[in-house]
Amino acid sequence: MKNIIGYALIIALYTSACKDFLDVIPDNVATINHAFQDRVSAERYLYTCYSYLPNHQAPGDNPAFVGGDENIILINTRQGYFGFDYPFYIVRGLQNTENPYVNYWNGENINTIGGNGRSMFQALRDCNIFLDNIDRPNDLDDYEKARWVAEVKFLKAYYHYWLFQLYGPIPITDVNLPVNASPEQVRCYREPVDSVVNYIVRLLDEALVVPELPMTIQLTTSELGRVTKPIVAAVKAKTLVLAASPLFNGNDDYAGFRDNRGVYLFPEYDATKWQTAADACLEALEYCDVANIRLYNNFQSLYVSSPEIRTQMNIRGAVTERWNQEIVWGSTRSADQLQRVSTARTEATQGSMTAIVCEMAPTLRVAELFYTKNGIPINEDKDWNYAERYKTRVAGNDAPYYIRDGYTTANLHFDREPRFYATLGFDGGVWFGGGKGDDSADLYYIQAKSGQAAGVVAADRYSQTGYFGKKLVHYESSVSNNNFDIRPYSFPIIRRADLMLLRAEALLESGGSIAEARGLVDEVRARAGLQPCEVSWRDHAATRTDKPASRDGMLEITRQERLIELALEGQRFYDLRRWKQLEARMNEPLRGWNVRGANEADYYRVVSYYSPEFTFKHNLWPIRQSVIDVNKNIVQNPGWQ
Numbered sequence: 001m002k003n004i005i006g007y008a009l010i011i012a013l014y015t016s017a018c019k020d021f022l023d024v025i026p027d028n029v030a031t032i033n034h035a036f037q038d039r040v041s042a043e044r045y046l047y048t049c050y051s052y053l054p055n056h057q058a059p060g061d062n063p064a065f066v067g068g069d070e071n072i073i074l075i076n077t078r079q080g081y082f083g084f085d086y087p088f089y090i091v092r093g094l095q096n097t098e099n100p101y102v103n104y105w106n107g108e109n110i111n112t113i114g115g116n117g118r119s120m121f122q123a124l125r126d127c128n129i130f131l132d133n134i135d136r137p138n139d140l141d142d143y144e145k146a147r148w149v150a151e152v153k154f155l156k157a158y159y160h161y162w163l164f165q166l167y168g169p170i171p172i173t174d175v176n177l178p179v180n181a182s183p184e185q186v187r188c189y190r191e192p193v194d195s196v197v198n199y200i201v202r203l204l205d206e207a208l209v210v211p212e213l214p215m216t217i218q219l220t221t222s223e224l225g226r227v228t229k230p231i232v233a234a235v236k237a238k239t240l241v242l243a244a245s246p247l248f249n250g251n252d253d254y255a256g257f258r259d260n261r262g263v264y265l266f267p268e269y270d271a272t273k274w275q276t277a278a279d280a281c282l283e284a285l286e287y288c289d290v291a292n293i294r295l296y297n298n299f300q301s302l303y304v305s306s307p308e309i310r311t312q313m314n315i316r317g318a319v320t321e322r323w324n325q326e327i328v329w330g331s332t333r334s335a336d337q338l339q340r341v342s343t344a345r346t347e348a349t350q351g352s353m354t355a356i357v358c359e360m361a362p363t364l365r366v367a368e369l370f371y372t373k374n375g376i377p378i379n380e381d382k383d384w385n386y387a388e389r390y391k392t393r394v395a396g397n398d399a400p401y402y403i404r405d406g407y408t409t410a411n412l413h414f415d416r417e418p419r420f421y422a423t424l425g426f427d428g429g430v431w432f433g434g435g436k437g438d439d440s441a442d443l444y445y446i447q448a449k450s451g452q453a454a455g456v457v458a459a460d461r462y463s464q465t466g467y468f469g470k471k472l473v474h475y476e477s478s479v480s481n482n483n484f485d486i487r488p489y490s491f492p493i494i495r496r497a498d499l500m501l502l503r504a505e506a507l508l509e510s511g512g513s514i515a516e517a518r519g520l521v522d523e524v525r526a527r528a529g530l531q532p533c534e535v536s537w538r539d540h541a542a543t544r545t546d547k548p549a550s551r552d553g554m555l556e557i558t559r560q561e562r563l564i565e566l567a568l569e570g571q572r573f574y575d576l577r578r579w580k581q582l583e584a585r586m587n588e589p590l591r592g593w594n595v596r597g598a599n600e601a602d603y604y605r606v607v608s609y610y611s612p613e614f615t616f617k618h619n620l621w622p623i624r625q626s627v628i629d630v631n632k633n634i635v636q637n638p639g640w641q
Contacts (some may be wrong), residue, residue, distance in 0.1 A: 032129065032133055033136070035133070036133040036134065036136035036137055037136070037137065038137050038138070038139050038140075039137050039139045039140045039144070041137070042130075042133075042134060042136075042137045042140060042148075043148075045126075045129075045130050046130065046148050046151065046152065048126055048130075049123070049126055049127050049130055049151075049152050049155050050151075050155065050225075050226075052120065052122070052123030052126070052155075052159065053155075053158070053331075054104070054162060055331075055333055056331050056491060056493045056570060057331050057333060057334075057335045057337075057338055057491035057570075058333070058337060058338075059071075059073075059087070059337070059338070059341070059360060060086055060087065061102070062087075062570050063087040063090060063101075063102045063573060064570035064571065064572065064573035064574060065087070065360065065568075065570055065573075066087050066088045066091070066360065067087035067088065067090045067091060067102070067573060068091065068572060068573035068576070068586060068612075069091070069363060069365055069572075069585070069586045069588075069590060069612060070362060070363060070365075070366055070567070070568060070572050070573070071360045071361060071362055071363065071469070071568070072360075072361050072363055072464045072465055072590050072592065072609055072610070073088050073359055073360055073361070073464070074359050074460055074462075074464055086101045086102055087101060087102050089101050090102070090618075091590075091610060091612045091613075092610060092612070092613065093612070093613030095618065095621075095622060096622065097622045097623070097624065097625040097636065097640050098624070098625055099624070100621065100622050100623075100624055102621075103621075103624060104119065104120050104162065104163060104166060104621075105119065105120070105121070105163070105167065105621075105623055105624060105627065106119045106121065106624060106627060107119030107120075107122065120159045120160075120162055120163050121163075121171075121173060123155070123159045124156060124159050124160070124173040125173070125176055127152050127155055127156045127159070128156075128173070128174075128175055128176045129176065130148075130152050131149065131152055131153070131156075132175075132176075134148060134149060134152075143212050144212075146210055146211075146212040146213075147210070147212040147213055147214070149210070150206075150207040150210035150212065150213040150227070150232075151207070151213070151226065151227040153203045153204075153206050153207040154203070154204065154207045154227045154231070154232050154235070155227070156173075156203055157200045157201075157203035157204045157207070157235065157239075158235055160172070160173070160196065160199065160200050160203075161200050161235060161238075161239050164193075164196050164197070164200065164239075164242075165242060165574060166620070166621040167620055167621050167623065167637065168193065168248070168254075168265070168266075168620045168637065169190040169191055169192055169193055169196060169265040169266070170190055170191065170196055171188045171189065171190055171191060171634075172191050172195065172196060172199050174199070186631075187631045187632070187633045188631070188633060188634075189259055189261065189263070189633045189634070190259060190265060190634060190635065191265075192263060192264065192265050192266070192267070193243065193248050193265060193266055193267055194243075194267050197239060197240070197243040197248075200239050201236055201239060201240065204232050204233075204235060204236040204239070205236070207227070207232050208229060208232045208233060208236070213227065213228065213229055213232070214228050214229070215228060215229050215230070215287070215290055215291045216228060216291045216292075220323070224323060224330070224332060224490070225330065225331070225332035225490075228291065229287050229291070230284065230287040230288050230290075230291050230293055230328050230329075231328060231329040231494070233280070233283050233284040233287040234284045234287075234288075234328045234329060234494045234499055235329075235494070236280050236283070236284065237277070237280040237281040237283070237284040237499060237502060237503075238494070238502065239280075240273070240276055240277040240280045241277045241280075241281065241502050241505070241506055241578075242578055243273055243277070244273035244274045244276070244277040244506065244509065245578035245579060246578065246579055246580040247577060247578045247579070247580055247619055248266070248267075248578070249267065249269055249270060249273055250267070250268055250269025250270070251266055251580070253580075253616045253619070253638065254266040254638060257635075257638055258635075259633065259635045260632065260633060260635065265635075271510070271511075274506050274509040274510035274511075275506075275510040275511075275512070277502075277506040277509075277510070278503060278506035278507050278509075278510050278512055281499055281502050281503035281506055282503060284328075284499050285496075285499055285500065285503060288328060288496055288499065292325065293325060293326065293327070293328055293496050294325055294326065294496060295318070295326055295496055295497060295523070295524070295527050296314060296317050296318040296321060296324045296325055296326040296527075297314050297527050298314070299313035299314050299317050299321075301313075306401050308401035308402065308418070309401050309432055311418045311422075311528065311529045312401075312418055312421055312422040312432065313422075313432070313475065314527055315418060315419055315422035315423070315471070315527070315528060316422050316470070316471055316475065318492070318495060318497065318527075319471055319472065319489075319491075319492055319495075319569065320471075320472070320473065320474040320475070320487075320489045321474075321489065322488070322489045322490050323490050326492070326495045326496045326497065327490060327492045327494075327495050328492075328493075328494040328495055328496060328498075328499065329492070329493040329494040330490030330491065330492055330493060331490060331491040331492075331493055332490065333491070334488055335472070335488065335489055335490075335491040336486045336488060338360075338469075338472045338473075338491070339472060339473045339474065339477055339484075339486050340484065340486070341358065341359040341360040341469075342358075342360060342468055342469035342470070342472040342473050343358065343468065343473050343477070343479070343484070344358065344425045344431060344446050344448070344454040344463070344468040344470075345358070345453045345454045345457075345479070346431055346444035346445070346446065346453060346454065346479065347444075347453050347479070358454070358461055358462050358463050358468065359460070359461070360469060361463040361464045361465040361466070361467055361468070361592065362423075362424055362465060362467040362468070362469055362567075362568060363465055363467070363590050363591060363592060364465060364467075364591040364592050364593070364606065365588070365590070365591065366423075366424070366467070366567060366568070367412060367420070367424060367426070367467060368389075368412070369560070369563055369564060369567065370416055370417055370419055370420035370423070370564055370567075371416070371417040371419075371420075371530070371564065372384045372415055372416060372417065372540070373415045373416060373417055374531075374536055374539070374540040375417060375525065375530035375531050375533075375536035375540070376536050376537055376540055376541055377560065378412075378416075380537075380541050380542060380543070380544070381540050381541070381542070382540060382541065382542035383540055384415060385411060388411055389410070389411050389412040390410060390411070390412065390604065390606055391410070391411050391604075392408050392409060392410055392411065392600055392604050393408070393409075393411055393414065394406060394407070394408050395407050395408075395409065395414070395428065399414070400430075401421075401430055401432075401443070402416075402421050402429065402430055403428050403429060403430065404428050404429075404430065404445040407428035407445070408428070408600045409426070409427055409428035409429070409604075410426075410427075410593075410604055413426055413428065413429065417528060417529075417530060418528050418529050418530075419528045419564055419565070419567075422470065422471060422528075423469070423470060423471040423567055423568060424467050424468065424469070424470055424471075425446050425454075425467065425468030425469075425470040426446060426448065426466060426467055426468070427446060427447065427448035427449060427454075427466055427593070427603065428445065428446065428447070429445070429446050430443055430444070430445060431443075431444040431445065431446055431470060432444070432475060433473065433474075433475035433476065433477065433478075446468070448463065448466050448593075448595065448603075449595075449597060449598055449599065449600075449603045450595065450596050450597060450598045450603075451598055454468070455595060456595055456596055462595060463592075463595065464592060464595065464609065465591070465592025465593060465595070465609075466592050466593035466595050466603070467592065469568050471567070471568050471569075472568055474486075474487040474488075474489050492569065497524050497527075497565050497566070498562075498565075498566060498571070500520045500521075500523065500524055501520065501521065501524060501558060501561055501562045501565065501566075502562075503517075503520055504516075504517035504518075504520040504521050504558045504561075505517075505555065505558050505559065505562070507520075508551055508554055508555040508558060509555065511551075514549070514550075514551055514554055517554055517558065518532075518533055518534070518548055518554055521533060521554075521557065521558055521561050524561060524565055525561070528565075533547075533548035533554070533557055534548045534549070559575075559579065562575055563575065577618075577619050580619065582614045582616075582618055582619055583614050583615060583616065586612050586614050587611065587612050587613070587614055588611070588612075589608035589609070589610065589611045590608070590609045590610050590611075590612065591606050591607060591608050591609065592606075592607060592609065593605070593606065593607065594606075594607045615639065616638075616639060617637065617638060617639025617640055618639075620637040620638075621637070622636065622637060622640040623636055623637065623640075
């Protein structure tokens with residue numbers, strides 16, 4: 001009896017410290033039988049497995065929006081209103097092991113506004129239950145069962161991938177532990193990086209070869225967001241690129257990281273991983289070709305005649321055009337919150353509106369990231385005055401679809417590439433939208449100085465930097481004096497341009513064709529109206545005019561292309577981590593304009609807000625200390641001890 005009680009206490013302690021992680025409580029047989037008694041019940045359980053997907057479009061759930069250096073949020077005003085304060089505390093050096101922010105390990109302290117806030121290990125438990133019991137329903141045909149099994153295998157792989165991306169080595173949750181599991185089984189270990197990656201890829205390969213898994217969704221009214229072959233192939237590509245990247249491939253910072261068995265959790269460098277990643281990216285793009293997933297480049301409106309507006313709308317539409325042809329995997333959850341916190345007020349009568357919050361503000365660093373109109377970085381273009389970028393000038397009528405004629409704004413806002421104008425709203429900038437799709441009727445202008453329509457009008461509703469995330473707002477989302485009528489869209493978790501740039505990066509890292517990599521980058525640039533890389537650098541670079549011809553030079557270009565093309569979409573944070581550039585790129589002060597200035601002289605002064613405190617330890621998320629206290633086999637990530 002003492003042994004039984006002692007064993008029960010071990011299980012109780014373990015499950016209380018790792019809520020829902022490898023759940024070992026006795027299965028309720030009657031409940032499981034009921035959950036899989038027929039097709040309808042089993043389908044409900046399938047959707048339960050889907051329900052754990054992270055809210056990729058929610059800034060409170062996805063740390064990539066405000067947990068890095070892309071956006072600043074207002075704090076000490078509406079704390080918790082949108083739950084942004086959780087990931088933003090990470091920027092301010094407040095991440096910890098006692099009560100970690102954005103904790104996906106055991107699901108505690110995750111913001112639940114607009115999200116599920118559950119542990120990924122609970123998700124894996126339910127996926128395993130589904131796979132263990134899907135043979136029970138007698139009225140489920142073989143075709144549907146095979147498809148559902150493939151979908152849940154994908155979900156298992158993705159939940160492991162999400163944890164791996166945040167925490168690195170993790171326990172592999174292949175099966176649920178039975179009630180008679182031994183104490184040794186209960187006290188599981190984190191598995192080495194290569195083992196985790198191999199397991200994820202194996203699950204994805206098993207799903208990918210299932211004939212019943214569709215290439216595209218046919219029942220668009222009821223099944224959009226369900227797993228398809230291009231989605232599976234895309235996640236496989238992203239997994240293998242992550243595994244080949246400096247964070248996980250020969251990372252000296254973790255060379256001695258091992259568990260109490262003496263097992264080393266990080267591998268030595270393996271150059272062949274980049275070739276494997278390049279092949280996976282090609283496979284994903286080939287699946288996209290079959291499914292007719294291509295770059296969005298066909299904005300349609302009878303009322304838009306300006307080529308400048310059309311180019312901007314093609315760039316914006318790749319994100320906000322609902323289920324457009326570039327989306328490989330789109331979220332079915334609402335992106336309304338993103339639109340509310342990114343929209344700029346364009347009329348003074350909107351000043352009192354609570355519907356527009358303007359709480360998430362892109363930083364000056366993002367504004368400086370984009371190319372000049374010549375398609376190269378602002379500090380490399382011999383024809384662009386980098387030294388005087390913070391000074392002001394008056395706009396002429398030469399750019400009526402970018403900046404308001406006669407308006408005084410920063411030099412930084414002139415002569416930039418179309419993606420700059422499509423992504424960011426700024427003082428004096430054009431904001432196309434409002435619902436009509438008409439060149440003249442929908443050309444609004446932002447005035448963001450203190451007291452102006454888009455400026456500081458309340459303590460909790462303004463852009464702290466003077467920039468707005470225009471790219472995240474559907475152009476048909478319309479503002480009236482009393483309402484913000486939001487046009488919903490499917491936030492792109494993965495789109496084709498992402499895969500193209502990953503393929504280019506992997507080719508360059510693996511010693512593959514520079515020309516092929518350059519061609520992929522040029523195709524993405526062409527949608528933005530830019531010349532090929534070789535032409536842009538040859539004609540406009542002050543130095544290194546042959547930069548696109550070298551492997552290192554083209555890799556540098558490709559990385560900046562990713563940061564530009566995917567800006568504000570929740571990718572930069574993860575890219576800088578996997579490149580091991582977190583400390584080098586994110587620790588400079590987060591800056592913007594002096595938005596409390598009421599005139600040009602006061603407003604156009606650069607202000608520093610916060611200095612992020614990232615060190616190497618932030619490349620991996622901390623595990624809650626209570627988990628480790630109960631299970632000593634779970635070792636803490638380096639730097640968090």
